[in-house]
Amino acid sequence: xxxxxxIDDEDDIREVAALSLEATAGWDITTACSGADxxxxxxxPKRRPHAxxxxxxxPGMDGPTTxxxxxxxxxxxxxxxxxxxxxxxxxxxxxxxxxxxxxxLFKPFDPLTLASQISEALGWKD
Amino acid sequence: xxxxSTIFSxxxxxxxxxxxxxxxxxASRGRRQQRDxxxxxxxxxxxxEFAEQQxxxxxLQSDLDTVKDEFIATVSHELRTPLTSIRGALGxxxxxxxxxxxxxxxxxxxxxxxxxxxxxxxxxDILDLERMDSGRAPLKLRRCSMYDLAREAVDTxxxxxxxxxxxxxxxxxxxxxxxxxxxxxxxxxxxxxNLFSNAIKxxxxxxxxxxxxxxxxxxxxxxxxxxxxGIPADRLEAVFDRFQQIESSDASKKGGTGLGLAICRSIIQxxxxxxxxxxxxxxxxxxxxVQLSRSARxxxxxxxxVIAPPAQRGEGLILVCDDDPGIRMVVAEELRRHGYDxxxxxxxxxxxxxxxxxxxAALEVGTGEHARVPPISAILMDLYMPGLSGWExxxxxxxxxxxxxxxxxxxxxxxxxxxxxxxxxxxxxxxKPFNENxxxxxxxxxxxxxxxxGQVLLVEQDMELARVILDGFKEAGVRIDHAAxxxxxxxxxxxxxxxxxxxxxxxxxxxxxxxVDWLRRQPxxxxxxxxxxxxxxxxxxxMMKLRLGPTQFLNKSKVQPREVEELxxxxxxxxxxxxxxxxx
Numbered sequence: 001x002x003x004x005x006x007i008d009d010e011d012d013i014r015e016v017a018a019l020s021l022e023a024t025a026g027w028d029i030t031t032a033c034s035g036a037d038x039x040x041x042x043x044x045p046k047r048r049p050h051a052x053x054x055x056x057x058x059p060g061m062d063g064p065t066t067x068x069x070x071x072x073x074x075x076x077x078x079x080x081x082x083x084x085x086x087x088x089x090x091x092x093x094x095x096x097x098x099x100x101x102x103x104x105l106f107k108p109f110d111p112l113t114l115a116s117q118i119s120e121a122l123g124w125k126d
Numbered sequence: 127x128x129x130x131s132t133i134f135s136x137x138x139x140x141x142x143x144x145x146x147x148x149x150x151x152x153a154s155r156g157r158r159q160q161r162d163x164x165x166x167x168x169x170x171x172x173x174x175e176f177a178e179q180q181x182x183x184x185x186l187q188s189d190l191d192t193v194k195d196e197f198i199a200t201v202s203h204e205l206r207t208p209l210t211s212i213r214g215a216l217g218x219x220x221x222x223x224x225x226x227x228x229x230x231x232x233x234x235x236x237x238x239x240x241x242x243x244x245x246x247x248x249x250x251d252i253l254d255l256e257r258m259d260s261g262r263a264p265l266k267l268r269r270c271s272m273y274d275l276a277r278e279a280v281d282t283x284x285x286x287x288x289x290x291x292x293x294x295x296x297x298x299x300x301x302x303x304x305x306x307x308x309x310x311x312x313x314x315x316x317x318x319x320n321l322f323s324n325a326i327k328x329x330x331x332x333x334x335x336x337x338x339x340x341x342x343x344x345x346x347x348x349x350x351x352x353x354x355x356g357i358p359a360d361r362l363e364a365v366f367d368r369f370q371q372i373e374s375s376d377a378s379k380k381g382g383t384g385l386g387l388a389i390c391r392s393i394i395q396x397x398x399x400x401x402x403x404x405x406x407x408x409x410x411x412x413x414x415x416v417q418l419s420r421s422a423r424x425x426x427x428x429x430x431x432v433i434a435p436p437a438q439r440g441e442g443l444i445l446v447c448d449d450d451p452g453i454r455m456v457v458a459e460e461l462r463r464h465g466y467d468x469x470x471x472x473x474x475x476x477x478x479x480x481x482x483x484x485x486x487a488a489l490e491v492g493t494g495e496h497a498r499v500p501p502i503s504a505i506l507m508d509l510y511m512p513g514l515s516g517w518e519x520x521x522x523x524x525x526x527x528x529x530x531x532x533x534x535x536x537x538x539x540x541x542x543x544x545x546x547x548x549x550x551x552x553x554x555x556x557x558k559p560f561n562e563n564x565x566x567x568x569x570x571x572x573x574x575x576x577x578x579x580g581q582v583l584l585v586e587q588d589m590e591l592a593r594v595i596l597d598g599f600k601e602a603g604v605r606i607d608h609a610a611x612x613x614x615x616x617x618x619x620x621x622x623x624x625x626x627x628x629x630x631x632x633x634x635x636x637x638x639x640x641x642v643d644w645l646r647r648q649p650x651x652x653x654x655x656x657x658x659x660x661x662x663x664x665x666x667x668x669m670m671k672l673r674l675g676p677t678q679f680l681n682k683s684k685v686q687p688r689e690v691e692e693l694x695x696x697x698x699x700x701x702x703x704x705x706x707x708x709x710x
Contacts, residue, residue: 086210110213112217
């Protein structure tokens with residue numbers, strides 16, 4: 001079963017996204033409410049995620065900062081990261097792409113197709 | 127001796143008197159010149175102050191734009207976040223993924239979902255427009271086929287069209303190799319799907335939406351013709367403004383955001399093209415026109431002002447003002463081909479700034495550079511523009527001494543017949559989408575009235591006499607047209623009213639009376655100055671039937687063509703400068 005880590009400071013969005021992925025794809029979801037919390041969760045050897053879905057604008061450490069920190073931790077660096085952002089400006093998108101993330105998905109997402117969007121971005125066939 | 131000395135002293139007195147009066151006249155001319163210079167200086171000062179104010183306004187405007195852009199981007203982001211939760215929650219519930227929902231609740235969930243989607247589209251559209259307006263969405267131009275793009279857009283809309291019972295018809299009248307143009311294909315598809323989706327939304331089931339492509343050497347033309355309820359004449363331009371729907375319930379019924387056409391116009395303008403709506407000629411419905419240049423020429427969205435003096439080419443310098451760069455481009459190209467020089471302005475504020483700057487420069491005679499700046503001969507101006515409207519700009523132009531004399535021709539989707547009160551100050555009117563002949567005729571007429579060569583129409587069936595009169599006028603630098611028949615005269619008048627008519631009463635296909643009768647029924651022509659040049663005496667009763675505006679009656683057997691010419695020239699001069707006439 002796929003393990004996904006969702007990092008977002010909005011409780012409601014974490015809950016809706018988790019429900020959506022569980023209900024439509026049957027994936028196993030872990031959530032974290034900040035960048036620091038996310039790095040801790042991703043480093044948990046018992047529940048190492050297959051992919052990380054991360055918000056961009058978060059208080060404290062934002063998405064890009066968290067992503068860069070993750071790349072310095074060998075156990076986490078190999079996990080594909082997808083940004084889930086409410087910023088749709090072209091400038092931001094190009095900036096994200098330059099970071100080396102696996103993809104960018106946009107809010108508000110469609111809860112019925114979020115899982116397939118993730119699969120498509122990561123090239124998952126199942 | 128006494129007689130001689132009397133004569134001498136008389137002569138002395140006379141010469142003293144002459145010298146004295148000459149000195150007096152010189153002194154008075156000097157005073158007049160002094161007054162003129164003072165007045166010009168006063169004008170110049172006001173012009174400069176005004177230009178300065180406009181510059182400050184523009185600078186402030188640009189700061190405000192930046193703040194506004196950032197604000198909109200932030201607001202859009204902040205709105206998306208809660209919408210993400212709402213959309214997610216509603217989506218999961220109404221899909222029944224978390225257990226069954228009863229029918230009533232299902233319906234409420236559907237309402238909530240539909241409106242959430244609408245709100246999301248609205249935010250996306252606002253952001254889209256904001257990005258284009260701020261120039262943060264540069265076009266990625268590549269060679270595209272208009273036909274392929276239209277085909278793709280039609281295919282995309284097939285599902286929507288089918289469920290609405292609308293038939294799509296795509297026809298290209300353009301030669302195969304002339305449908306290529308430089309465009310950002312994603313943006314162009316966005317325009318096409320938007321236009322098609324509008325056509326579907328406002329068409330009755332069972333009707334056809336026809337998409338037609340045509341081309342000429344310079345541009346591509348795309349028409350979307352629907353058989354819907356149509357757009358009222360006074361809203362044809364307003365539908366391109368933000369949140370302008372024809373009926374207030376359209377947004378909820380049709381699911382639109384009220385921004386679709388504003389986005390289309392913005393994209394088309396970025397491509398240097400034009401988009402406008404027109405009622406169908408036959409039957410109900412609307413035709414949306416898109417005109418695009420075939421060569422790569424994306425316009426920048428910034429200021430269109432070109433202050434640098436262009437090379438003088440003869441016909442005059444026209445300031446073309448329209449917020450639509452596509453229209454400016456088309457008009458400018460047309461006028462340049464006919465020898466006019468063009469300045470462009472994208473707003474009323476720019477018109478005022480440019481007109482003031484030109485007027486100021488023209489007054490600074492003898493200061494090198496500026497002395498060569500040609501004055502603006504006429505302003506061609508749109509009515510509906512963001513910021514200062516055409517009306518407001520017109521009023522400000524007329525209120526300022528330095529610019530009051532510049533003739534203004536309105537270029538608007540509003541027909542002249544609906545010309546409102548404020549139009550009094552405009553010297554001419556051309557309706558959009560414009561016919562190039564009418565545009566040129568109207569401009570020629572306005573320039574003729576205003577100091578340029580006058581436009582006289584000679585209606586004379588005798589070719590030899592006509593030749594003599596024509597030659598005489600041409601030598602005198604007056605533009606003169608000739609009509610040998612009643613029909614030709616009518617056709618010529620329809621192209622644009624002449625300044626004056628010289629009329630022979632005997633015509634091969636009617637007589638002068640029927641022409642005058644027709645002219646009297648034309649609002650634009652009923653006060654035309656007229657010279658009746660006939661071969662016979664005209665009775666008082668006949669004169670009554672022949673009067674238009676200022677009317678003169680001349681008999682061919684008594685008055686030579688040379689004298690007709692002098693009289694007409696005097697009349698034309700008086701027309702051009704009625705104030706000078708009163709003073710003299």
